[in-house]
Amino acid sequence: NAGVTQTPKFQVLKTGQSMTLQCAQDMNHNSMYWYRQDPGMGLRLIYYSASEGTTDKGEVPNGYNVSRLNKREFSLRLESAAPSQTSVYFCASSEDWGDTEAFFGQGTRLTVV
């Protein structure tokens, strides 16, 4: 019963470094999402993938890129990390993009110094 799995759980980057956050789901879901969670704020959508082969910008896409590698995997890349990208990142999936229920991973806590 893995559900949505994110790696790594924790990461510290220096300003300007790049890294990719990985996400995989084993529920055969069509749609996947990346959110960031900042203190005192709700989750904000960075990018989503309604189905394999498609990706679209969410509310806060600047500074990020995504790849829907296959149906299972959806990665988030920071090309040149900035301190403003210090956050907790959540990946989620849902059966379809119009589905009411999203299943979330456990989060990646990223600190950019």
Added chain:
Amino acid sequence: GEDVEQSLFLSVREGDSSVINCTYTDSSSTYLYWYKQEPGAGLQLLTYIFSNMDMKQDQRLTVLLNKKDKHLSLRIADTQTGDSAIYFCAEGTTGSARQLTFGSGTQLTVLP
């Protein structure tokens, strides 16, 4: 744009009822959700209510919606220590997870 507001903290005694409140601004909200986040875990959907409903009950959980005042509440009866978590209110005009607007979350602490 849309806004969803919640108070940040709530403490209750074990066995008491908890009431977590949420207000939203988007009058076209159709779906209203409550998510629970336990320490070190992702968000888990607890329950949701459609805007044409006033109340929904699911075991110890009761959701009340006042559409006129754009106010949503989650009542947890007989609160247990396992209920300690952050509770997020979210709203959407469609049923899609990609269009949800989340509140900042309410940290519920259950005291023995």
